[in-house]
Amino acid sequence: MAAFLQTNMTLDSIKVVPGRYSSLTDRAPYRIRCAAASPVKKRYNIALLPGDGIGPEVISVAKNVLQKAGFLQGLEFDFQEMPFGGAALDLVGVPLPEETSTAAKQSDAVLLGAIGGYKWDKNEKHLRPEMGLLHLRRDLKVFANLRPATVLPQLVDASTLKKEVAEGVDMMIVRELIGGIYFGEPRGITINENGEEVGVNTEIYAAHEIDRIARVAFETARKRRGKLCSVDKANVLDASILWRKRVTALASEYPDVELSHMYVDNAAMQLIRYPKQFDTIVTNNIFGDILSDEASMITGSIGMLPSASLGESGPGLFEPIHGSAPDIAGQDKANPLATILSAAMLLKYGLGEEKAAKRIEDAVLDALNKGFRTGDIYSPGNKLVGCKEMGEEVLKSLDSKVPATV
Numbered sequence: 001m002a003a004f005l006q007t008n009m010t011l012d013s014i015k016v017v018p019g020r021y022s023s024l025t026d027r028a029p030y031r032i033r034c035a036a037a038s039p040v041k042k043r044y045n046i047a048l049l050p051g052d053g054i055g056p057e058v059i060s061v062a063k064n065v066l067q068k069a070g071f072l073q074g075l076e077f078d079f080q081e082m083p084f085g086g087a088a089l090d091l092v093g094v095p096l097p098e099e100t101s102t103a104a105k106q107s108d109a110v111l112l113g114a115i116g117g118y119k120w121d122k123n124e125k126h127l128r129p130e131m132g133l134l135h136l137r138r139d140l141k142v143f144a145n146l147r148p149a150t151v152l153p154q155l156v157d158a159s160t161l162k163k164e165v166a167e168g169v170d171m172m173i174v175r176e177l178i179g180g181i182y183f184g185e186p187r188g189i190t191i192n193e194n195g196e197e198v199g200v201n202t203e204i205y206a207a208h209e210i211d212r213i214a215r216v217a218f219e220t221a222r223k224r225r226g227k228l229c230s231v232d233k234a235n236v237l238d239a240s241i242l243w244r245k246r247v248t249a250l251a252s253e254y255p256d257v258e259l260s261h262m263y264v265d266n267a268a269m270q271l272i273r274y275p276k277q278f279d280t281i282v283t284n285n286i287f288g289d290i291l292s293d294e295a296s297m298i299t300g301s302i303g304m305l306p307s308a309s310l311g312e313s314g315p316g317l318f319e320p321i322h323g324s325a326p327d328i329a330g331q332d333k334a335n336p337l338a339t340i341l342s343a344a345m346l347l348k349y350g351l352g353e354e355k356a357a358k359r360i361e362d363a364v365l366d367a368l369n370k371g372f373r374t375g376d377i378y379s380p381g382n383k384l385v386g387c388k389e390m391g392e393e394v395l396k397s398l399d400s401k402v403p404a405t406v
């Protein structure tokens with residue numbers, strides 16, 4: 001099949017045709033169709049939201065990888081690229097245009113790059129790129145955010161921790177994504193009775209919100225090593241007391257999963273003291289935001305970590321956990337692997353296409369085994385490459401008939 005691909009699918013055979021939202025911008029939406037005859041059995045609509053900074057660079061690379069891995073498995077994708085974040089602010093004055101939200105909701109899955117940048121940092125809150133992301137997550141109702149953090153043997157030297165502490169780390173952080181202090185009411189900046197400004201946010205969780213994320217976490221742990229650690233601040237916060245009560249009550253439905261609880265301050269410490277103790281972690285929105293950045297450093301670089309955000313039904317949202325890195329944007333220095341691995345999560349969790357997902361994961365390992373490294377994961381003795389070249393190497397590895405093993 002690889003030989004077939006090489007002779008039939010060239011860049012010339014990819015046609016760009018105008019999409020539905022071409023009135024919004026002539027740069028943004030398009031569909032790509034593969035004109036080559038192929039053993040296509042299934043088609044999927046993918047909404048691509050490149051966003052800002054390094055977003056467009058990593059999305060363009062990941063799109064090619066997704067397309068080729070899909071092709072090898074008989075899948076075809078209709079891509080619809082839509083403006084989002086700062087790019088959308090510049091174009092139409094809002095970070096999440098109605099058309100982008102609709103395209104995302106109507107797709108089979110959404111692949112997102114990154115949002116934000118210095119240019120919009122001083123914008124009013126509702127006109128910041130980050131608000132677009134929060135609203136997109138809420139519109140898609142993707143309450144469960146899966147953030148794996150795995151130390152690959154090839155990258156153990158890139159970890160900030162000692163080799164013996166970092167090696168073998170393989171955990172999954174299940175973060176609640178559309179509740180808690182990020183969305184709770186009341187919120188805002190008001191004036192109190194003394195005429196002084198006060199800023200307010202509310203950490204609030206209803207029982208059903210805790211139950212549904214806890215179920216995802218128990219199911220996740222069950223498919224991994226059967227250990228679930230629920231992280232909260234139940235020694236202080238009422239929302240956490242309820243969180244612990246609900247998670248504990250569900251444990252009897254999952255007798256095969258060993259449940260433990262940890263306060264978030266201790267969890268932050270344990271993550272760098274002895275990270276191998278963790279298998280699956282479940283936690284609220286804000287603790288998950290913080291702990292997943294911390295966990296990423298154990299693995300060597302935030303440039304390696306993908307994520308999947310899933311709801312009860314409807315399209316999932318797949319994005320690298322890194323930001324838009326405006327300092328290196330447009331310089332071909334970004335690590336595209338987190339976005340490529342997000343495309344693998346899209347195939348696995350979003351479309352149920354596990355074989356195509358495995359192809360991508362194996363290709364990434366193969367490229368790393370051959371010594372290719374972007375700057376963030378570079379160590380002497382390896383080959384320093386840019387974003388595009390790393391993408392080319394992953395594409396080449398996808399063609400290899402024998403899948404790589406770690």
Ligand code: IPM
Pocket residue numbers: 130133134289321
């Ligand atoms: C993340 C990011 C976002 C968050 C920001 C960009 C709104 O830090 O996905 O972790 O806080 O959720």
Ligand code: MG
Pocket residue numbers: 289290293
């Ligand atoms: Mg974050």
